[in-house]
Amino acid sequence: MAQHSNDSKEKVVYVGDSRVKKSGRRPNIPPDYSAFPGKSEAFVPNFLLKEWMVGVVVLVGFLVLVVSHPAPLGYPADPNNTSFIPMPDWYFLFLYQFLKMPYVSGDYVVLGTVGVPLIMFGALLCAPFLDRGPERRFYKRPIASTLMFLAIISCVYLTYVAWDHYQDQLEEMGIVPEHIQREQEARRAAERGESPQKPGGAEEKQIAIVDANDPITSVIQANCLACHGSDYQGNGPVPALAGVGDKFSKEELADIVTNGRGQMPAFGDRLSAEEIDQIAEWLAKQKAATE
Amino acid sequence: MFKAIYNWIDERLDITPMWRDVADHEVPEHVNPAHHFSAFVYCFGGLTFFITVIQILSGMFLTMYYVPDIINAYASVDYLQHKVAFGAIVRGMHHWGASLVIVMMFLHTLRVFFTGAYKHPREMNWVVGMLIFFVMLGLGFTGYLLPWDNKAYFATQVGIQIAESVPYIGPFIAELLRGGDIVGAQTLTRFFAIHVFFLPGALLALLAVHFIMIRRQGISGPL
Numbered sequence: 001m002a003q004h005s006n007d008s009k010e011k012v013v014y015v016g017d018s019r020v021k022k023s024g025r026r027p028n029i030p031p032d033y034s035a036f037p038g039k040s041e042a043f044v045p046n047f048l049l050k051e052w053m054v055g056v057v058v059l060v061g062f063l064v065l066v067v068s069h070p071a072p073l074g075y076p077a078d079p080n081n082t083s084f085i086p087m088p089d090w091y092f093l094f095l096y097q098f099l100k101m102p103y104v105s106g107d108y109v110v111l112g113t114v115g116v117p118l119i120m121f122g123a124l125l126c127a128p129f130l131d132r133g134p135e136r137r138f139y140k141r142p143i144a145s146t147l148m149f150l151a152i153i154s155c156v157y158l159t160y161v162a163w164d165h166y167q168d169q170l171e172e173m174g175i176v177p178e179h180i181q182r183e184q185e186a187r188r189a190a191e192r193g194e195s196p197q198k199p200g201g202a203e204e205k206q207i208a209i210v211d212a213n214d215p216i217t218s219v220i221q222a223n224c225l226a227c228h229g230s231d232y233q234g235n236g237p238v239p240a241l242a243g244v245g246d247k248f249s250k251e252e253l254a255d256i257v258t259n260g261r262g263q264m265p266a267f268g269d270r271l272s273a274e275e276i277d278q279i280a281e282w283l284a285k286q287k288a289a290t291e
Numbered sequence: 292m293f294k295a296i297y298n299w300i301d302e303r304l305d306i307t308p309m310w311r312d313v314a315d316h317e318v319p320e321h322v323n324p325a326h327h328f329s330a331f332v333y334c335f336g337g338l339t340f341f342i343t344v345i346q347i348l349s350g351m352f353l354t355m356y357y358v359p360d361i362i363n364a365y366a367s368v369d370y371l372q373h374k375v376a377f378g379a380i381v382r383g384m385h386h387w388g389a390s391l392v393i394v395m396m397f398l399h400t401l402r403v404f405f406t407g408a409y410k411h412p413r414e415m416n417w418v419v420g421m422l423i424f425f426v427m428l429g430l431g432f433t434g435y436l437l438p439w440d441n442k443a444y445f446a447t448q449v450g451i452q453i454a455e456s457v458p459y460i461g462p463f464i465a466e467l468l469r470g471g472d473i474v475g476a477q478t479l480t481r482f483f484a485i486h487v488f489f490l491p492g493a494l495l496a497l498l499a500v501h502f503i504m505i506r507r508q509g510i511s512g513p514l
Contacts, residue, residue: 038320045320071386077444086445128414136407
């Protein structure tokens, strides 16, 4: 419609409409793939259908994984938690483990965080410019293929070592990963017929502290509250001290403080017997107020 | 009916060349698993895109419930996981999809590498693909913090410490990511913004470039 037209079939006549071509358009006819070598076919719908079938197989496997393994969720983040073993997602483990090696950590950490990764990822990024030969088959490109195989093997090895080390650490310290611990607790609560415990203290019913100004509380504050929560209300998996008198007698509490229990360390050699006796007596008094 | 609508649009916008390029182009025999079963290795790229679409969709649904602040983040994820109908499925898809997209991308990269498909004239597409790889790793790193449980918190703390040890620019990177001296409220909102806006934007742009280049250059020939 570049030129002014007197054609009566034109709906609107624009003067100087430069963009809309009147002719020279491609007709809407699918290309004929017989001109291509081999059994070429159209992307839509022929090939896409086949690719979708592969996709469905993957999707079914994926959904089975999703349904059978719920996404993990631990306890709320607590920056004061000192016993947590930090662990990145699995695809960063090789890098994480690599940085623990002696010549790329400590004084040489720059080599580990910048030097080696820059060379490795740089080489990967620039692979087409480093591997310039005309051959495409991997066995005719021995240097490139060997380097890639070595890189894959070392990544797999480092990932395995990192995971193995983490499992050993867990076993050594008697720690159950938080998301598993949380699931177990929820299951036990469900078996007892209680509604699942709500995380994040805000919704919990707070049990008041009895005799909060007793002189022994200064010893308790110094020794116990780093783990048991500054307000005596517990901290993630660590149980609350408020209301502990409902669960244990004075003698049991003295034993727990002296010898430790589960993940709790023993305080028998850190506190005097007299202090432990007073602590146990004070803790035994911590009962939920009866209405 | 569809034909009439297509023609109506085509008459105005001349979309036939675009349609031919996007949808109706040739797929050679050597990449077609219906003709050669071993050609399934050529599906990893498409599957990566498929999982990426799942990630985008499930992520969009997650943001309907997720609250990016340190008081409510954990509680909102917990609510989504245990109370919302199908919430565990949507979150599970996003969680496992993040791993699966890395696996698929890794396999796709290895296929391209070992078939030498990155050679002339497709060097630029390899570079763009590697950039997509790095963006995906960035998405994984920033997404890991968002549930705000201990695992997320301490992994991020260590990750930022590692970034901080880079000479000269390390402290700036760490400050930029953390938004302060500690991993806290600012860190969570920044990671949320990076995870939901910045990196997906970069990812979509890079994917567009990746696909346009494939259309321009076609699939590399059989070995």
